[in-house]
Amino acid sequence: MTVLLELEQCRLSYPGQGRGEPEQLALNIDHLRIRAGERVAVLGKSGSGKSTLLRHLRRQLPQRASWCPQDPSLVPQLKVFHNIFSGALARHSALVNLRNLLLPAPRFREEIAALAAPLGIDDLLWRKSAELSGGQQQRTAIARALYQRRDVLLADEPVSALDRVQGRAILQLLLNAHHSSVIALHNAPLALELCDRIIGLKGGQLLFDCPASDADADAIQRLYQ
Numbered sequence: 001m002t003v004l005l006e007l008e009q010c011r012l013s014y015p016g017q018g019r020g021e022p023e024q025l026a027l028n029i030d031h032l033r034i035r036a037g038e039r040v041a042v043l044g045k046s047g048s049g050k051s052t053l054l055r056h057l058r059r060q061l062p063q064r065a066s067w068c069p070q071d072p073s074l075v076p077q078l079k080v081f082h083n084i085f086s087g088a089l090a091r092h093s094a095l096v097n098l099r100n101l102l103l104p105a106p107r108f109r110e111e112i113a114a115l116a117a118p119l120g121i122d123d124l125l126w127r128k129s130a131e132l133s134g135g136q137q138q139r140t141a142i143a144r145a146l147y148q149r150r151d152v153l154l155a156d157e158p159v160s161a162l163d164r165v166q167g168r169a170i171l172q173l174l175l176n177a178h179h180s181s182v183i184a185l186h187n188a189p190l191a192l193e194l195c196d197r198i199i200g201l202k203g204g205q206l207l208f209d210c211p212a213s214d215a216d217a218d219a220i221q222r223l224y225q
């Protein structure tokens with residue numbers, strides 16, 4: 001399979017919090033290769049480096065990866081429709097984008113309504129995103145990622161605010177819409193069920209990296225200790 005991404009001796013640090021404080025090493029990976037077509041789940045407890053890794057992978061694939069951040073990062077004053085449409089700004093001219101802000105064209109209305117329906121937010125398209133619940137905001141961010149229409153998905157806890165049934169269905173939808181995916185998840189059973197490879201991060205290091213079918217329950221448990 002074609003190599004999509006490769007990290008070698010990847011050490012990423014954040015500045016120390018106070019004056020004279022040492023840098024904090026957040027990611028320390030000797031080697032990581034992601035192949036095209038893989039569905040990779042990144043597991044690890046809070047602070048293990050999942051977001052740092054996802055953001056770094058995103059920098060390696062500019063213009064190639066759809067991005068679904070942990071914080072939905074919606075523009076609160078804009079309608080749900082426009083927040084979703086913002087996923088496609090790079091595909092259109094400034095004139096088309098501006099016109100669509102004022103008077104959305106029927107073609108874009110139809111495209112976005114079709115995208116929003118399976119996410120259960122088609123009846124919210126003309127509400128300001130500030131008025132949405134956390135789960136509705138998260139589904140809007142998912143729709144925006146889908147509307148980027150790229151073949152790679154990088155997503156950071158995309159279904160964390162959804163209930164189990166809806167989270168599973170929407171994660172499946174996201175995976176089906178992209179040829180390759182790397183997704184940080186806190187729900188290990190969901191990762192094992194829907195992804196084909198599991199990366200376990202602890203303290204910024206790879207604790208394991210294996211096919212989902214080989215993932216060991218004890219190793220997964222150790223991630224969270």
Ligand SMILES: Nc1ncnc2c1ncn2[C@@H]1O[C@H](COP(=O)(O)OP(=O)(O)OP(=O)(O)O)[C@@H](O)[C@H]1O
Nearest residue numbers: 014015024026044045046047048049050051052053
């Ligand atoms: N902007 C920042 N400045 C300083 N340290 C940071 C910053 N962002 C993250 N860190 C630190 O880097 C480490 C990894 O953080 P990261 O956000 O990647 O973890 P995570 O696994 O995504 O956590 P969570 O599940 O809570 O989102 C943590 O120790 C965190 O405190």
